[in-house]
Amino acid sequence: MIEKFNPIPREKQMTLNIIDNATCTFCGCVCDDIQLHSDDTRIHEAKKACVLGKAWFLNHTADHDYPDALIDGREATVDEAIEAAATFLHDAHMPLIYGLSNTTCEAQKEAVALADRLGGLLDSHTSL
Numbered sequence: 001m002i003e004k005f006n007p008i009p010r011e012k013q014m015t016l017n018i019i020d021n022a023t024c025t026f027c028g029c030v031c032d033d034i035q036l037h038s039d040d041t042r043i044h045e046a047k048k049a050c051v052l053g054k055a056w057f058l059n060h061t062a063d064h065d066y067p068d069a070l071i072d073g074r075e076a077t078v079d080e081a082i083e084a085a086a087t088f089l090h091d092a093h094m095p096l097i098y099g100l101s102n103t104t105c106e107a108q109k110e111a112v113a114l115a116d117r118l119g120g121l122l123d124s125h126t127s128l
């Protein structure tokens, strides 16, 4: 058997994962036939995704590349971030709960309950 020469040292070689029928949740179409190519850190290819879906997938990296939370751009614990968010929301006169396009139904349900409790507004990016 002839082994091909690979100039990248073995310890630096990455494993390529291919996932068929991945679901894109960027917009309401929720395409569920996307083929993703990724290594351990990021997605490199999103076959069958439209330009928006490709941009969404390719700009996501594994969570461990980022801190758990940020407050004013500084790294914080999740508990500190929750406390800061609660303070911001409590002090707001008309809080807007916005976004939700990349969230699960359960998270959207919680967001609606939060908007109700705060007496605030609820909207998604589809209204733009």
Ligand code: SF4
Pocket (backbone or CB within 6 Å): 024, 025, 026, 027, 028, 029, 030, 031, 048, 049, 050, 051, 052, 053, 054
């Ligand atoms: S691939 Fe494009 S059309 Fe399909 S859900 Fe993603 S953003 Fe929407």
